[in-house]
Amino acid sequence: MPQAKSGDTVRVHYTGTLDDGTEFDSSRDRDPLEFVVGAGAVIAGFDNAVDGMEPGQSKSVHIPCAEAYGEYVQEAVAMIPREHFPDHIVPELGMALQIPQEGGTPVVVTVTAVTDEAITLDGNHPLAGKDLTFEISLVEIV
Template sequence: MKQAQAGDTVHVHYKGTLTDGQLFDSSEGREPLSFQLGSGMVIKGFDDGVTGMAIGEKKTINIPNMEAYGPVNEEMVIKFPKAQIPADIPLEIGSSLNMHQEGNGQTVQVIVKEVGDEFVVLDANHPLAGKDLIFELELVSIAE
């Protein structure tokens, strides 16, 4: 039976949870995720977990944060002057905002971590940075 290998386009159903069991993503009710193995389209640990699977095979993989979204980078947690945020933007802990970087104009999503009288603490890390992930995988098909 053919096994998934680098260069193959695979179709995978998955359920992603944190180590405490909290669900963060799933393909349930949707089309399977399609990607080319070894191309960098998905996180390394996910790619490695699917490699070698046969069509119809199911398995659970544990991905340490270093093979997922990496550790939390404290340099990406910034204290931002509250006065520089437009008054019509609600500042609630846990909400996400889009900021434009000076110089290159790229948009970066940040999460509001703290709201003070004069400053807001914003986190530009990926929401899953620093977290170990668990995926239940099922290889649905391999395209040649």
């Protein structure tokens, strides 16, 4: 039976959980995730786990944060004084915003606190600093 390898397009079903068992994502109620193995479209640990799998095979893989969304970086959190925040945006907890950077590439930040004086923005991925576990089933190699 063929095994998935770098450059193959694969379709997988997965369920992702945190160490405490909280489910953060699953493809079970939708179409399988399709991606090219080794192309960097998914986190490194997930990509590595699918490499070598056969269609119909399932596995559980624990992915440390370094192979997922990285460590949580406190320097990626900033408090912006209310007077420096655009008037046309009403910040709400959990709101995602794109902030333009030098060179034009925007960075996505999440509003994590709102007071009368300041808005706190977090540039970390919501899963940064967390180890992840995935139940992965290889549906097919396309």
